[in-house]
Amino acid sequence: MTIILTGGCQCGAVRYRATGEIGFPHLCHCRMCQKAAGSYFMPLGGVKWENFSFTRGEPAWFHSSETVRRGFCVQCGTPLFYDGGSDHISITLGSLDAPQGVRPALQTNLAHKMFWFGALDGLPHDAGMDMTPDEEKKVAASSRQHPDHDTESWPPEEREARS
Incomplete structure (x- = not known):
């Protein structure tokens, strides 16, 4: 059985698929990942480029060093990828x-x-x-966050009309 993983940014402008x-x-825990995530650490895992594709949009890229570029959504700012120039891309x-x-x-x-x-657990x-x-329920009803699954289009038309 082939494993298929999907994901994307918070607003849904960038979506991807990994097989x-x-x-x-x-x-x-490196300082560069802390800054890129806006957090104390960044969780990452890799998939070979040949098993990866964008299914909606494409990320913007920031070259955080000579050897690393980091992909993020230009619409909502979600950090999505770490690319160290090898045969794989790391996904947040x-x-x-x-x-x-x-x-x-x-x-x-x-x-x-x-x-x-x-000490966090304590x-x-x-x-x-x-x-x-x-x-x-109130937050969910007004959420602009993309759902945790692929959609044919995003955002829904009724939300576009309100904007």
Whole structure:
């Protein structure tokens, strides 16, 4: 059975498809990935270029160094890809439609990892900050986020009319 993974940016302007397993799923803690993700680390995994295609739009590219370019959606800013010039492209694992299906197997660049990560599971949970079911419905009804599956077109016509 062939594995087919799809994903894309938050607004749906860029969509992609990868065939086969994601290789080298990892968390990169380097400072460049931290800045590119706007987070403490970036989850990445690779797929060979021959098994990868864009199904809607194309990303913009930022050359973060002489050897690396990073793909992102020019419409919504979602970081999507890391291209180090090899035979594969690395996908940001959070941009997959089903990110829970690809579990990171290792970490890289630990010199830049936040020293307090080990304590995160011990942080208290403030349930009062969680969305209620009614709040979730209200957000979902007005969301401009692309759903976690391919669509024939995006955004839906009724949303375009409101813009």
